[in-house]
Amino acid sequence: MASTNQSPFYKKAEENFLKAETDEDRLYWLDEMIKECPKHKSSEKMLSNLKTRRIKLMEKIDRIKKSKKSSASKDSIKKSDMQAVLIGFTNSGKSSLLKTLTNSTPIVSPVPFTTQHPIQGMLNYEGVQIQIIDQASLKNENFDIGIVNNTDLLLIVVTSAEEIQEVLKFTERSRAKKIIVFNKSDLxxxxxxxxxxxxxxxxxxxxILTSTLTGEGIKELKEKIFNSFERVRIYLKEPGKEPSKIPMILKPGSTIKDVVEKISKQMLSTISEIHIWGPSSKFPNQKVGLNHLIKDKDIIELKTR
Ligand SMILES: Nc1nc2c(ncn2[C@@H]2O[C@H](COP(=O)(O)OP(=O)(O)OP(=O)(O)O)[C@@H](O)[C@H]2O)c(=O)[nH]1
Ligand SMILES: [Mg+2]
Incomplete structure (x- = not known):
């Protein structure tokens, strides 16, 4: 780039451009050069060269940003069957909730914009594993709307009623169910x-009103989260033994046949007798057929030949 006839301001900007160590700095000085470049006929070519450079630099910055985002959100966090995403403004207590609800240990701090990257934790609800995602707050440049648009359940974390509409503006493209988590109820x-x-x-x-300090509403929030997925838990039992502690998860409207097929397709032809206890049974140990509709918390005993 010939800069012999340029103003001292242009020369200074070019000098800084060449010395810059990051693309963001390069972009800044390139904009200064464009600003300082004379706008008359003889400099037309030079101005157009600067503008082409700017487009290329922007493309490069975008590419790097995109690859960072996809490696943080899409590659390292795999979406589970049941997933909920925390969304809200900074300091509303999203990371505190992730810490309280799951096995995850995110950084919690009164400093604004503490969380910069998505982080997941597993909520164990009576043996059911539910994935919870925390990420950068709204208005943080690392906030990823893709995570919000792809999830089934949004936990809208606020500390005032006025914030709710503000947060909802960011969820217009989402089809997720929503739970308003009014946090810091202890205040x-x-x-x-x-x-x-x-x-x-x-x-x-x-x-639900919650407090991660006093634990108010946390049990009810877990219940609300699980209920949002509308899943049915059943507990399998072998004859003469206690039912399993870990539930099997099915969709509402499932039958015993669906349960057996979920265990293994081959098993279907080997079933000789089925007994059930719990909500869908008329009485404990009721004998039922494969078409029997199951309900949440049923206990099912399968006898095979
Ligand atoms: N009084 C009170 N303070 C809380 C509660 N939950 C979180 N805090 C505090 O609020 C501050 C922010 O909490 P974080 O969980 O880091 O907030 P965040 O929404 O993750 O915010 P960023 O990641 O920084 O954008 C911390 O000082 C927490 O200790 C609560 O229920 N009651
Ligand atoms: Mg946080």
Missing amino acids: HNEAEKRKISANLNSKKYNY
């Missing part, structure tokens, strides 16, 4: 909490 007295609840009730939100 309000009972009368204030009644007011907050009355307000959220009147808006027909599915909501």
